Amino acid sequence: MPASRPSFRHRPSRPLLGGACLGLGLLSSALLLLWTARPASAAELLVIQLEDLEIPVRLDQLEAWSRREPSLPPWDGARASGETPLPASATGPGPAHSLVSGTDSHAITTADQGPSASGFPIAGDARLTGESGTLNPDTAQTGSDLEVWLNLLEPQSRRGVARLLQAPLLREQSFGSQLLDSWAGGQMLAEVGELLTTPEGRSTAPELQSTLRRLLRERREVTTLALLRSLPVSQVRLRLDSLLDLAEQWRRQIRQQSNALAALQTLALPKRNARALLPAETQLSPRRVELTVAHRSEPLPVDLWPGQGPEASRLPWLLVLPGLGGNADQLGWFAGALAQRGWSVAVPQHPGSDGRALRDALDGRTPPPGAATLATRLRDVAAVLAARRDGRLPLSGDGMVLVGHSLGGLTALLAAGVEPEPGLARRCSQAIERLPIGNPSRLLQCELVTTGLPQALPRPADLRGLVLFNGFGSLLWPDGATASLPVPVLMVGGSLDLVTPPLQEQLQLFLPAGDPRSRLVLVEGGSHFSPVRLAERQEAVLQLGREWVGVDPATVQTLLLGLGSEFLHSLKLPVLLPAQVRLQQGVRAYVLDPAAARRWRRRLKS
Template identity: 30%
Template sequence: MDVIKLLGIGISSLLLTALPGAAAESLRFSVGTVEFSIPVEGLEAYAEGENLGEYEQLAAYLRLLSPERQERVREILRSRYEYSSAEIEQFLNSPMVSEFLLKIGDILQTESRENGADALQTAIVEASDRPGGFTLVDIVREFPSPSLYLDIERAIDGLAKVAVLVDQTRAVVGAIEELALQEAAAEPVVDFFQLPDLREKGPNSSSKQTFTVSVPFRDRNFEVDLYLPSTLETGTQNDIPTLIISHGLASDRARFEPLARHLASYGFAVAVPQHPGSDYQQLQDLLSGQASDLFEPQQFRDRPADISRVLDHLEELNQTQFSGRLNLENVGILGHSLGGYTALAVAGAPINFDQLEADCNLETLPVNPSLFLQCRALELPRTATEFGDPRVGAILAINPVNSSILGASGLAKIDTPVMVVASSLDLLAPAVLEQVKSFTWLTSRDRYLVLKENDHHFFDAGGFTSEAIPEFGSLIRASQEITNAYVNALSVAFFKVHIADESEYRSYLQSGYAIAISNPAYPLHLVRSLTSSELLKVLR
């Protein structure tokens, strides 16, 4: 089982709150003083494409949806999930998921109009025992209440907030596109098609070795894959620029091998550590009952420390194996999602508990799901919150979660070059609320905001993602190769300039380059300047 598939169930459930769903026998909701009831059989018939003649209320509502939207809803309702009840129960009992269900339970209530979180959890576990897998309709059939009550006011309030975020995202994308065009017009004219295509592999071959880092005082051991360019053999002292890649929650180092190989082909040594306690193995341990949590809050401290321990180990290897050829005095860090937080933290941004306290009073379901993760930091003691390592020289953060846990004051302490990459269709860490807003808080001289339109959060996703989230499957499959190529090119250019000190790559770090390689289906924008006041004007 993969966390993305489980998130698929949750996202699908959320999408259905916009539609009269089903219950053990019926769904009830009130509009003013009038109460409506829709039988589950009607929704099941709709999923199978049957005539809804006897379910006129449901048919009338569905006629408000476009044909395309109706077909997508049918796909969601028909999708089957095959997980054991033991795995499902372990996952749903983890603190972060329990908090998520509690907010959903305010909207999907029991017949007596109490919070439906416990009933929903019971229904999911019971449905998972069905042979051949279960559907969302099966879940509501197992709901331990004669009917499921939809709090229509809370549902509409939640959907209104989502609608505002959608409008804000559209406005911000437009503003960044316009700003990128303005920056491109002021840049020197470059024929990028006469330059090497950084989306393609570089001239060097690479080798891979794996080593283990031990931290005895923390009882923490983890493996690191190290990709070495062929230029290592002929390099001189401090000649080989070095990077570290930090994976996201429930991911692992293997998923970043393509990117690591790409960077190594341009002469970088690239280390990719596994972060125990927040990796794919942690998910497996949760599902098997060997762990009680998908994420250990201590990881907010352990992950940045992992980066420093990797650098310590590389310094030892540099003397014993590599004849001092690795340059470990100015190292680049690339991180995705939670790995983006890790990169920013090790660059000098401390945990901002005041900001967390202000943002984490989650009385209703937030439109920024990453808060469920960031707010776990409030479980930590408020000591030793700074993790900066002076060997870190540049940061590339892809879809980072950071707005509350680091906040404006934390990010302002970073003085190294930073590139922030955002995706306009990021549902887990929305671009407007996370990456774009936090970019305006950066004060470093060299900063870059990259926005990928029509792209999602799952940079390191494989084919399983499209199976897990049918609503977004075609988008993920289509965009993956194109938008990952954007990251390949820009990461090479960014680290060549700011870690390898090769100024001839600076022309790639322009708005004009992003425009030149942009695919019309997935437009790419790069800007160097966006202030908080400029962003606020767009959001008004």
């Protein structure tokens, strides 16, 4: 009787083999996470580790596979017809090119039976060592074909893996060095080091750091495969268990937001179609002024949009703050449309954390802008407020409103005098114990522990309200940010926002609301970038896919303009914005007053 070996059959209910197949399918996801770290030196073997299964992959043959455009396997037609596909190595004799130390390919076998009923192959020889099912790279000389595993992916995904392996991760030495030196880059590098370990299980973060720096000095481009093959270890282990844990964070966040939307739909809010409203377009153009400020060596650019009509002097003026890496003109649609309706608006550019700063970082001229720019942004706000008071900014208005997108929203809260709660370092030690891929804004919040948290400004005496698009700050204000504000807040989020997720950020900041006129809005299908408009002539700083942009941004912006103007009118008139479901050309937004927001949170907890 042959030596005892683990018996493997493809059973959907069996978690190990099912997980292994999924794990190999997620190889592309694992490699995608490596973009933040690019290493160098002499690795020959990548061991994919999932539960008790280890699959050795020769990097030179993985590279050879990636250099060929993967062709459709002969069983793709069967897949399309609904039949169960069998890899060629399981349906007929003959050698097959092997990516795992070996020359022939065959299916997994049991101790006494022939090929498994499913015909699913496993990388390496069927000779497994130990009871755990660990593949021995030294004995896997006649193993089956990893190419067959990769061919289990859909053709588009398979081509994506090949492109990912060969595509340049970095083309600029200077940007790579700046990224490595940044706080956020260090956090991501440490996480990747925990996923890619040495045979002894030690993090490869130090090797990733040194190897990447060397590669960036030696070549113009660094690819994923170059990174893996250049590590100064003979073998690298990819911990798919940990990778799947990270992926589960992402899936859990998506499920949570989907469930939250379903709970919102049970609140039985009255439906209201949007009034006939001109699209969020304007024929106006801003006047740019260069404001001399003490804290900058160069003048501060500010776009001014004077309010049109006789109401301008009686309405509050707005100070609109772009997000990190954003420009004044990206929120010009909002500023111009409101100016056309009577509100005067000022939009500062924030050099050092605007679009040019992000482009300079990508070109390697400066470090990536981050939390360290928050203090300068607050000084910009103070300078604009002072200039408006002493007449250097000729904007009419009775009182003022702070408006911000993303980091601009965080800046607005601090500019409104909302002091962060003590204990940020302690909260961050828990929040970023693992990379917070379900809420990336927490990286920026926790960077403030290192850079220093700036003090809030004194609350402007004429402050009338705040409008926050995709705002965040849950770690700064774990008990809510609006309770201490004596003015109403319009807090807007999107159901598809995976940068500042609405439950953890906007809902948590909104409650307990201090003013009954405050409103929380969730746009169904809205994303983190819905309020941002990039002109077609612009070279977009971020090339975003549809899944990141969300539903039609122009329609969402028209909806937000309507809700925003009604909220602004409510600052002086009776409440014009009751709790409701607002419909705008097929886009749906849930408008919650404080009582409805509390009901929503109770349903989420139950």
